[in-house]
Amino acid sequence: MEQxxxxxxxxxxxxxxxxxxxxxxxxDNVIDQIPKISVITQIExxxxxxxxxxxxxxxxxxxxxxxxxxxxxxxxxCVGLRKGKKIKTPDAIIAATAKANNLTLITGNERDFSNIKxxxxxxxxxxxEK
Numbered sequence: 001m002e003q004x005x006x007x008x009x010x011x012x013x014x015x016x017x018x019x020x021x022x023x024x025x026x027x028d029n030v031i032d033q034i035p036k037i038s039v040i041t042q043i044e045x046x047x048x049x050x051x052x053x054x055x056x057x058x059x060x061x062x063x064x065x066x067x068x069x070x071x072x073x074x075x076x077x078c079v080g081l082r083k084g085k086k087i088k089t090p091d092a093i094i095a096a097t098a099k100a101n102n103l104t105l106i107t108g109n110e111r112d113f114s115n116i117k118x119x120x121x122x123x124x125x126x127x128x129e130k
Contacts, residue, residue, distance in 0.1 A: 004030050005068065005098040006037050007107035008044040010124065015057055023124030030106065035065045038097045040090045042067050073100040085115060095119055 006014075013019055014027045037045075042065075045058050068074075070093060077096035081087055087095070091112045098105040104120040107113060113121055 001033075003033075003101075003103050004036060004106050004122070005094070005101070005103040006030065006035050006041065006065075007094060007105060007109060008037075008041045009108045010106050011037070011041065011045060011058075011061060013108060013124070015054070015061065019124045020127060022127040026122075026124055026127055027106075031064075035061070036068055036101075036103060037062070037065045038068050038094045039070060040093045040097075044090070068097045068101060068103075070097070071100065076100075081116060087112065087116075 010027070014024075014031070017024065019027060042062055045062060048055070048058060050058065070078075074093065074096045077099045078089075078092045081092045081095055082089065095105065095113055095116050097103070099116075099119055104122055105113060106122050106124060108123055108125050110121055110123055113119055
């Protein structure tokens with residue numbers, strides 16, 4: 001069974017029910033498997049200036065998630081990405097986390113990740129009705 005790493009923008013869109021029906025169904029299944037997020041996503045989510053209800057939903061999402069930490073293998077992948085491409089460090093850590101753990105990255109921000117060799121990406125916004 002394929003395993004996934006959820007990018008910050010996808011958490012936002014999921015919590016606000018912003019995907020097409022097929023994308024929401026896909027995300028519901030991913031969330032049911034125990035969502036995986038990068039420690040970078042955890043930090044970004046906790047930095048949101050949100051109303052009380054949204055902040056609580058975000059905290060619950062993080063609590064229910066498996067937060068992937070920065071391991072020595074993630075660092076090796078991240079350094080390789082940063083030396084080889086122009087990519088922001090947070091994005092490089094997220095991509096490296098996905099690669100080091102053999103996870104498919106779920107993101108709505110394909111542009112920042114599309115040129116990374118060996119990184120599998122899914123965008124729930126682009127999922128069409130069957």
